[in-house]
Amino acid sequence: xxxxxxxxGFRGRNDSVVPATDLAAFKSDCFMIAxxxxxxxxxxxxxxxxxxxxxxxxxxxxxxxxxxINVHVPVIAFAEPLARTxxxxxxxxxxxxxxxxRSIGTYTVLDRDELESTVTAEACRMLTGAExxxxxxxxxxxxxxxxxxxxx
Numbered sequence: 001x002x003x004x005x006x007x008x009g010f011r012g013r014n015d016s017v018v019p020a021t022d023l024a025a026f027k028s029d030c031f032m033i034a035x036x037x038x039x040x041x042x043x044x045x046x047x048x049x050x051x052x053x054x055x056x057x058x059x060x061x062x063x064x065x066x067x068x069i070n071v072h073v074p075v076i077a078f079a080e081p082l083a084r085t086x087x088x089x090x091x092x093x094x095x096x097x098x099x100x101x102r103s104i105g106t107y108t109v110l111d112r113d114e115l116e117s118t119v120t121a122e123a124c125r126m127l128t129g130a131e132x133x134x135x136x137x138x139x140x141x142x143x144x145x146x147x148x149x150x151x152x
Contacts, residue, residue: 001114005126007073007147009052012130021074023054025106030056030067033100037061043081051150057081058097065094067101068148075108075147076101077115091115091144115144 006018027044034041042064043057055068066079068089078094091112098109119140124132140146 001123002126003123004073005128007070008131008134009072010130010134015128019072021071026069029104034058053148070147074106077110117143119143119146
């Protein structure tokens with residue numbers, strides 16, 4: 001995967017404005033998908049104040065699934081809810097949810113293998129110099145740590 005410019009949430013003084021994901025639409029889509037699958041939304045945290053991502057927890061078939069979204073680019077992933085994993089994000093493959101989100105046409109859904117892959121120069125080729133500098137500083141071990149980060 002080639003990461004789109006702005007995904008880290010960082011920009012240089014002369015870079016264009018960092019893009020923004022439509023979080024209101026994402027919330028609405030989560031409610032719609034949960035309802036369609038006979039589930040519900042149990043937690044909303046999509047402000048991206050301390051991270052470049054937000055999350056919503058869905059209760060689907062008597063289990064919770066956290067849906068993460070990058071607040072700059074509409075990239076999503078699925079994970080175990082944080083309360084159950086001591087704040088270490090454990091990513092999941094959720095085929096039914098992935099298909100529902102892809103069918104909307106707005107979202108790029110990353111699977112567990114993509115998220116767990118190492119950060120490569122090719123994946124970061126389109127990122128700005130400011131984003132490249134942050135990657136050098138923070139040294140993310142996996143793609144997920146770059147796409148869903150809490151760098152300050």
